[in-house]
Amino acid sequence: MRAQVEAVREAVARLPRGLAEHVERVAAEADHLAAGFKELGREQVELAAWGHDIARALSPRELLAWARRFGLEVSAIEEEAPILLHGPVGAEILRREHGIDDAQVLAAARFHSTGRAGMALLEKVIFVADKIEPGKVRARPALARVRALADRDLDAAILEYLEQMLAMAGEEGWPLHPQAVAARSELLLRRHQAPQ
Ligand SMILES: [Fe+2]
Numbered sequence: 362m363r364a365q366v367e368a369v370r371e372a373v374a375r376l377p378r379g380l381a382e383h384v385e386r387v388a389a390e391a392d393h394l395a396a397g398f399k400e401l402g403r404e405q406v407e408l409a410a411w412g413h414d415i416a417r418a419l420s421p422r423e424l425l426a427w428a429r430r431f432g433l434e435v436s437a438i439e440e441e442a443p444i445l446l447h448g449p450v451g452a453e454i455l456r457r458e459h460g461i462d463d464a465q466v467l468a469a470a471r472f473h474s475t476g477r478a479g480m481a482l483l484e485k486v487i488f489v490a491d492k493i494e495p496g497k498v499r500a501r502p503a504l505a506r507v508r509a510l511a512d513r514d515l516d517a518a519i520l521e522y523l524e525q526m527l528a529m530a531g532e533e534g535w536p537l538h539p540q541a542v543a544a545r546s547e548l549l550l551r552r553h554q555a556p557q
Pocket residue numbers: 413414417447473474
């Protein structure tokens with residue numbers, strides 16, 4: 362796995378500079394968040410963090426073309442906003458071009474921008490690390506609330522992020538991805554069911 366991490370890091374170094382720097386900050390955040398979870402392998406975390414945005418620099422047209430070539434299902438909402446495909450397409454690139462077969466790593470890349478119901482721990486770590494890296498918090502100060510929750514409660518951090526997304530979607534009139542809606546519903550349900 363170490364060789365895969367190095368190969369992915371080299372691929373990231375060839376991405377546009379701002380994106381490569383974002384990925385590096387996500388890797389640092391993921392390393393920090395994962396430190397509290399002994400069940401996560403360090404190299405798994407590194408691989409998922411360094412690989413999560415491997416397809417982020419592709420144009421909307423390229424994302425659609427690659428998704429079709431890879432046989433991914435493209436929903437109407439993704440057709441309208443192909444940027445939503447950069448996780449799934451990225452996971453396919455990691456699998457096909459970098460030979461990564463760790464299902465948790467691939468899922469973490471695949472679902473890092475929308476989330477989904479039933480996220481595994483590694484998926485949560487990458488999802489949150491991606492949202493709380495300092496560059497993103499600077500660009501959108503409300504993310505500081507997600508960052509503040511991240512260290513003690515990943516689920517609460519994810520829910521806070523999804524609530525912010527939902528509010529923005531409502532204000533701007535764009536639809537929220539069904540997987541994000543499902544992730545939010547699951548987290549809300551669990552919160553309501555939790556003993557007080
Ligand atoms: Fe991304």
